Amino acid sequence: MMAATLMQTDVPTPEDSDSSKKVWPGRWSHINKILDRRGPFCDKSFSPGHGEDILLNQCRVLVIGAGGLGCEILKNLALSGFKDIEVIDMDTIDVSNLNRQFLFRPADVGSPKAKVAAEFIMKRVAGVKVSYYHGKIQDKDDDYYLGFHLIICGLDSVEARRWINATLVNIAQDDPERIRVLIDGGTEGFKGQARVIIPTVTSCYECSLDMLNKQTAFPICTIANTPRLPEHCIEWASVIQWPKEREGEKMDTDDPTHIQWLYDVALKRAMEFNITGVTYSLTQGVVKNIIPAIASTNAIIAAACCNEAFKIVTTSQPYLNNYMMYIGNEGVYTYTFEHQKKDDCPVCGNQSAFLDVDKEITVEDFIELLKEKPTIQLKKPSLTTDTNEKIYWQSPPFFEQRTRPNLEKRLSELVKDSGTIIVTDSTLPISLNVTVSYV
Amino acid sequence: MNIDKKTQKYDRQLRLWQASGQAALENSKVCLINGTATGCEILKDLVLPGIGSFTVVDKKEVDGADAGISFFLDEDRIGTNRAQAVTELLQELNEDVRGFYLAEDPISLIENRLDYFLQFTIVIATDIPEKPLLKLSEALWNANIPLFIVRTIGFIGYFRIVQPEHTVVETHPDSIMDLRLDVPFPALEQYAKTFDFDSMDNMDHGHIPYVVILLKYLDQWKKDHDGKLPCTSAEKKQFKQIIESGRRNVDEENFAEALANAWRAFTATKVPHQVQEIFNDPACETLTANSSSFWILARAIRDFVANEGQGLLPLAGSVPDMKADTSTYVSLQTIYRQKAKAEIAIVRSHVNKILNSIGRTSDFIHDDEIDSFCKHAAFIQVIRYRSLKEEYISDPKKADIDRWLQDPQDNIVHYVLIRAIDKFYEANNRYPDAATFFIEGDPEEATEESKSEFELLKTYVNILLSEWQITNIPDHLDDYIHEICRAGGSELPNMASLLGGLVSQEVIKLITRQYIPLNNTSIFDGIKSASSTYIL
Numbered sequence: 001m002m003a004a005t006l007m008q009t010d011v012p013t014p015e016d017s018d019s020s021k022k023v024w025p026g027r028w029s030h031i032n033k034i035l036d037r038r039g040p041f042c043d044k045s046f047s048p049g050h051g052e053d054i055l056l057n058q059c060r061v062l063v064i065g066a067g068g069l070g071c072e073i074l075k076n077l078a079l080s081g082f083k084d085i086e087v088i089d090m091d092t093i094d095v096s097n098l099n100r101q102f103l104f105r106p107a108d109v110g111s112p113k114a115k116v117a118a119e120f121i122m123k124r125v126a127g128v129k130v131s132y133y134h135g136k137i138q139d140k141d142d143d144y145y146l147g148f149h150l151i152i153c154g155l156d157s158v159e160a161r162r163w164i165n166a167t168l169v170n171i172a173q174d175d176p177e178r179i180r181v182l183i184d185g186g187t188e189g190f191k192g193q194a195r196v197i198i199p200t201v202t203s204c205y206e207c208s209l210d211m212l213n214k215q216t217a218f219p220i221c222t223i224a225n226t227p228r229l230p231e232h233c234i235e236w237a238s239v240i241q242w243p244k245e246r247e248g249e250k251m252d253t254d255d256p257t258h259i260q261w262l263y264d265v266a267l268k269r270a271m272e273f274n275i276t277g278v279t280y281s282l283t284q285g286v287v288k289n290i291i292p293a294i295a296s297t298n299a300i301i302a303a304a305c306c307n308e309a310f311k312i313v314t315t316s317q318p319y320l321n322n323y324m325m326y327i328g329n330e331g332v333y334t335y336t337f338e339h340q341k342k343d344d345c346p347v348c349g350n351q352s353a354f355l356d357v358d359k360e361i362t363v364e365d366f367i368e369l370l371k372e373k374p375t376i377q378l379k380k381p382s383l384t385t386d387t388n389e390k391i392y393w394q395s396p397p398f399f400e401q402r403t404r405p406n407l408e409k410r411l412s413e414l415v416k417d418s419g420t421i422i423v424t425d426s427t428l429p430i431s432l433n434v435t436v437s438y439v
Numbered sequence: 440m441n442i443d444k445k446t447q448k449y450d451r452q453l454r455l456w457q458a459s460g461q462a463a464l465e466n467s468k469v470c471l472i473n474g475t476a477t478g479c480e481i482l483k484d485l486v487l488p489g490i491g492s493f494t495v496v497d498k499k500e501v502d503g504a505d506a507g508i509s510f511f512l513d514e515d516r517i518g519t520n521r522a523q524a525v526t527e528l529l530q531e532l533n534e535d536v537r538g539f540y541l542a543e544d545p546i547s548l549i550e551n552r553l554d555y556f557l558q559f560t561i562v563i564a565t566d567i568p569e570k571p572l573l574k575l576s577e578a579l580w581n582a583n584i585p586l587f588i589v590r591t592i593g594f595i596g597y598f599r600i601v602q603p604e605h606t607v608v609e610t611h612p613d614s615i616m617d618l619r620l621d622v623p624f625p626a627l628e629q630y631a632k633t634f635d636f637d638s639m640d641n642m643d644h645g646h647i648p649y650v651v652i653l654l655k656y657l658d659q660w661k662k663d664h665d666g667k668l669p670c671t672s673a674e675k676k677q678f679k680q681i682i683e684s685g686r687r688n689v690d691e692e693n694f695a696e697a698l699a700n701a702w703r704a705f706t707a708t709k710v711p712h713q714v715q716e717i718f719n720d721p722a723c724e725t726l727t728a729n730s731s732s733f734w735i736l737a738r739a740i741r742d743f744v745a746n747e748g749q750g751l752l753p754l755a756g757s758v759p760d761m762k763a764d765t766s767t768y769v770s771l772q773t774i775y776r777q778k779a780k781a782e783i784a785i786v787r788s789h790v791n792k793i794l795n796s797i798g799r800t801s802d803f804i805h806d807d808e809i810d811s812f813c814k815h816a817a818f819i820q821v822i823r824y825r826s827l828k829e830e831y832i833s834d835p836k837k838a839d840i841d842r843w844l845q846d847p848q849d850n851i852v853h854y855v856l857i858r859a860i861d862k863f864y865e866a867n868n869r870y871p872d873a874a875t876f877f878i879e880g881d882p883e884e885a886t887e888e889s890k891s892e893f894e895l896l897k898t899y900v901n902i903l904l905s906e907w908q909i910t911n912i913p914d915h916l917d918d919y920i921h922e923i924c925r926a927g928g929s930e931l932p933n934m935a936s937l938l939g940g941l942v943s944q945e946v947i948k949l950i951t952r953q954y955i956p957l958n959n960t961s962i963f964d965g966i967k968s969a970s971s972t973y974i975l
């Protein structure tokens with residue numbers, strides 16, 4: 001698909017604000033060298049001399065996330081000449097954000113990230129309009145997302161990414177006019193990735209779900225009976241002792257007194273078992289599932305994402321097809337490749353996934369299987385047969401109660417061999433066809 | 440216990456480089472030459488994690504173009520000194536970092552007061568022509584101060600690290616596995632013997648640690664095979680079958696772990712090649728009063744290996760998690776840890792002997808340094824860099840460049856162009872800057888002027904290639920000449936930020952002496968979104 005066609009959409013153009021008077025002599029001279037001149041690698045549709053005036057002024061971009069990546073993305077977009085930006089983030093600023101989220105200062109702790117970030121960018125970069133929404137991406141409907149040309153994600157949550165990806169693929173289904181390019185960035189310590197997703201055309205986020213590092217989950221029997229690691233003691237404190245000793249009280253992992261309590265309990269257990277290594281910091285890391293994050297990696301990945309946005313919008317260079325992996329702990333390493341679309345992707349594929357299952361498997365165990373399988377990883381799967389019989393529905397409660405007895409039944413009693421099951425999930429706008437073979 | 444504000448603020452990075460790395464950062468003094476957009480982005484990513492101080496050296500007056508691309512400038516600062524302006528706005532990022540500036544011309548500083556730069560931990564040079572760069576790099580090289588040379592032009596980013604040597608102990612390998620299954624030490628061997636598999640109930644049998652399972656079956660195997668380990672693939676397969684036959688049921692995860700880790704038992708424990716090379720290094724052979732603690736420790740380890748270690752490195756002393764009950768696992772951990780402790784004590788005595796022989800007191804090297812060195816002994820790294828003089832003048836990598844350049848996908852073409860525009864700059868005091876590539880329908884067409892810009896840059900490319908005796912000039916070079924004429928020396932905010940991230944990351948590695956840094960050149964192509972590393 002040509003880059004130009006990606007941008008020929010019917011998004012309303014932003015009204016011309018007072019931005020014209022904010023152009024001082026030479027302001028865009030660096031960027032205009034690229035936009036006023038053709039290069040040998042440009043898209044054929046590139047039109048020299050129009051970039052800054054037409055494309056950048058007529059492009060609405062949505063930035064999802066105003067954290068480590070989001071702050072960088074907003075800055076880069078504003079400096080690259082994007083004039084109409086919106087940012088969504090549901091979080092408020094925490095002191096541990098300050099080592100990389102450079103739009104925030106100690107006095108901002110507790111304020112909404114989206115608001116502070118938007119205001120800072122508008123204060124520093126003249127003539128750019130940044131609107132914000134402090135809330136969840138799930139609050140917004142299809143029309144809202146259709147109102148942007150481009151969506152850039154700088155999220156740390158897999159769930160939110162799966163949601164926006166599935167939403168944009170659904171919107172684009174059957175109508176290429178409704179394709180909205182999604183650029184996704186993610187980091188973890190010294191590693192990260194930037195990718196360009198053209199819904200229904202390229203592979204999507206869900207296509208690559210099995211590339212995620214699986215989180216280490218400790219078996220409950222180890223935690224309860226044979227702890228060996230400091231992590232086991234911390235899990236014991238939070239999973240077993242908290243509900244027992246502080247029944248009814250909700251654990252707040254942002255409350256230092258709660259972390260302190262967990263640390264004390266874990267430390268006591270560790271001492272009992274001669275286990276070393278329980279610290280306050282580790283306790284916090286385990287219960288909050290903290291991912292290390294630094295300014296450098298965020299800068300690299302956010303810049304890679306915004307560079308793609310700039311190239312796509314201006315057609316001044318070819319854009320990334322479609323994945324750049326970055327690894328920075330041993331020298332500087334990138335791997336750029338085309339991630340392949342999966343025919344049986346639950347979001348963008350049109351083929352059924354085939355699963356071999358034990359002929360004795362119960363519905364309940366089958367649901368566990370769907371949760372565990374790296375390519376599927378659903379939180380709350382509901383199952384329906386292809387003849388529209390409910391096997392098990394997680395919600396609403398009325399259907400849950402009615403279908404619950406099926407959990408103990410063998411799957412083969414409800415679905416014949418080579419039969420297809422429609423799997424849906426209330427937390428994600430997806431529907432997956434699974435064809436089972438009994439072995 | 441209460442966590443202080445600073446620990447809270449730096450929590451997400453302390454998990455990567457711990458308090459020791461943070462302390463090194465907080466003691467560092469970073470110098471940036473020229474407050475370019477790229478330079479400011481580098482400093483941003485260093486001020487945020489909390490370096491001690493930064494100093495910007497720049498005489499330029501901020502113009503409209505500077506203010507347009509840098510987040511650390513704005514319209515109001517047009518006409519003021521760039522060093523001062525960016526220092527003020529960078530300083531805001533972190534109250535724990537001190538910012539300084541010197542509104543002087545860096546090139547005349549290099550000419551006249553070269554010593555000025557010797558006060559810094561690291562110097563980062565952006566936008567400095569070849570000649571003064573060579574002079575600066577030599578002075579820093581002699582003083583053992585790392586220099587970063589950074590360029591962004593259009594969609595291309597380039598940086599080079601110049602310093603004589605970098606040594607790393609804490610390389611942060613994915614895992615440190617040192618189980619000694621093939622050569623168990625007496626305490627470990629004895630411990631394994633205390634397990635009588637057959638008499639155990641199912642509960643206990645399912646909790647024998649896999650280390651013990653492997654040791655037990657290996658011991659039996661050695662008895663049956665003249666003391667030899669499984670060697671051929673048939674033998675390895677047979678060994679695994681023996682383990683499998685000892686498994687009481689498929690649910691025994693510990694046996695599954697033993698099977699999955701059986702290969703470790705077949706792999707001989709030995710000093711890794713790169714560590715052997717470090718032992719053979721003249722810096723390890725001949726120690727002086729000026730030797731760094733790294734080399735003194737490397738020598739002490741070498742002496743340990745040659746004597747008490749009987750050919751092996753000191754034991755790392757850590758045990759990975761494995762299926763086991765608590766007391767068994769803790770006992771196993773204790774056995775490894777005690778052995779490691781005993782060996783650390785021996786290494787300490789070697790260290791003291793060496794320190795004494797070179798006229799230093801034993802407190803020159805602390806116990807925790809020895810602990811860490813012994814733990815990471817199999818992963819230590821020494822990187823010797825090439826000097827800029829070698830790269831530019833005395834020993835350019837002609838053959839390598841020639842070979843890389845023949846591949847149209849290789850990023851080395853950008854290096855050739857960056858070096859060529861430096862030559863262009865030296866002769867014309869400006870960068871190539873014109874539209875030179877046109878197709879039908881473009882509003883403008885090629886003019887004599889634009890054609891001559893292309894030809895002029897091509898002349899410098901050809902001079903460079905002939906200096907390197909590269910005669911086979913590939914066709915794809917022309918495209919990149921067009922592209923760099925188009926870029927006209929511009930800095931794009933995205934590329935500035937991307938390079939800022941890459942360079943700051945490497946600066947942090949050098950300052951903290953953790954993780955493995957780049958050797959020695961990185962090029963990022965923002966057209967393809969791909970980077971390459973070269974030793975130039």
Ligand SMILES: [Zn+2]
Pocket residue numbers: 203204205206207208341342345346347348349
């Ligand atoms: Zn997909």
